Amino acid sequence: RKEVEQDPGPFNVPEGATVAFNCTYSNSASQSFFWYRQDCRKEPKLLMSVYSSGNEDGRFTAQLNRASQYISLLIRDSKLSDSATYLCAVNPGTASKLTFGTGTRLQVTL
Amino acid sequence: DGGITQSPKYLFRKEGQNVTLSCEQNLNHDAMYWYRQDPGQGLRLIYYSQIVNDFQKGDIAEGYSVSREKKESFPLTVTSAQKNPTAFYLCATDGGRAFFGQGTRLTVV
Numbered sequence: 001r002k003e004v005e006q007d008p009g010p011f012n013v014p015e016g017a018t019v020a021f022n023c024t025y026s027n028s029a030s031q032s033f034f035w036y037r038q039d040c041r042k043e044p045k046l047l048m049s050v051y052s053s054g055n056e057d058g059r060f061t062a063q064l065n066r067a068s069q070y071i072s073l074l075i076r077d078s079k080l081s082d083s084a085t086y087l088c089a090v091n092p093g094t095a096s097k098l099t100f101g102t103g104t105r106l107q108v109t110l
Numbered sequence: 111d112g113g114i115t116q117s118p119k120y121l122f123r124k125e126g127q128n129v130t131l132s133c134e135q136n137l138n139h140d141a142m143y144w145y146r147q148d149p150g151q152g153l154r155l156i157y158y159s160q161i162v163n164d165f166q167k168g169d170i171a172e173g174y175s176v177s178r179e180k181k182e183s184f185p186l187t188v189t190s191a192q193k194n195p196t197a198f199y200l201c202a203t204d205g206g207r208a209f210f211g212q213g214t215r216l217t218v219v
Binding site for chain 1: 141143145151152153155158166168198200202204206207208210211212213215
């Protein structure tokens with residue numbers, strides 16, 4: 001089983017739709033979780049950290065489910081500009097390597 | 111201005127040639143990483159270093175080498191043993207979350 005797994009997509013959604021991505025992780029001791037956004041031919045950029053209680057930033061909501069070992073990203077009211085690849089990242093803890101999922105591609109259309 | 115600087119942005123390599131990609135950071139982070147990304151694919155870990163003078167192989171280390179003589183620097187050498195080096199290479203540091211350089215796009219000619 002891969003350390004971090006994501007559905008590669010693509011997810012094709014119309015503008016204004018709500019879309020959700022999940023990311024599962026195998027190490028139950030993992031401590032830090034993140035969502036990154038990557039535009040074509042660019043470096044990934046941090047979208048948001050994921051906190052145990054869940055957190056929201058505008059149209060974006062991140063959740064952590066430790067029991068089932070997954071994190072999720074919900075995007076409400078999708079915009080054309082949300083089209084990108086969304087990568088999850090998991091850090092098992094001190095002196096461990098940050099591990100990325102392969103990314104989920106989102107395409108928002110008119 | 112703090113951050114991670116990768117150079118060059120574009121690099122062309124001839125068959126059988128070794129090339130070195132530079133990664134410099136002034137964030138004072140201990141951990142540094144090299145990833146490879148192929149078109150339409152995710153990030154694959156090549157090497158990582160948690161501390162100066164120490165580094166570990168990632169998932170696809172064959173054909174690559176690194177050094178970590180200074181905290182600020184983590185250069186990656188793509189050797190002639192790497193048969194398919196054309197890819198986008200990303201350097202990152204870990205300061206609680208990953209910070210990325212702008213990447214080097216390597217092409218074999």
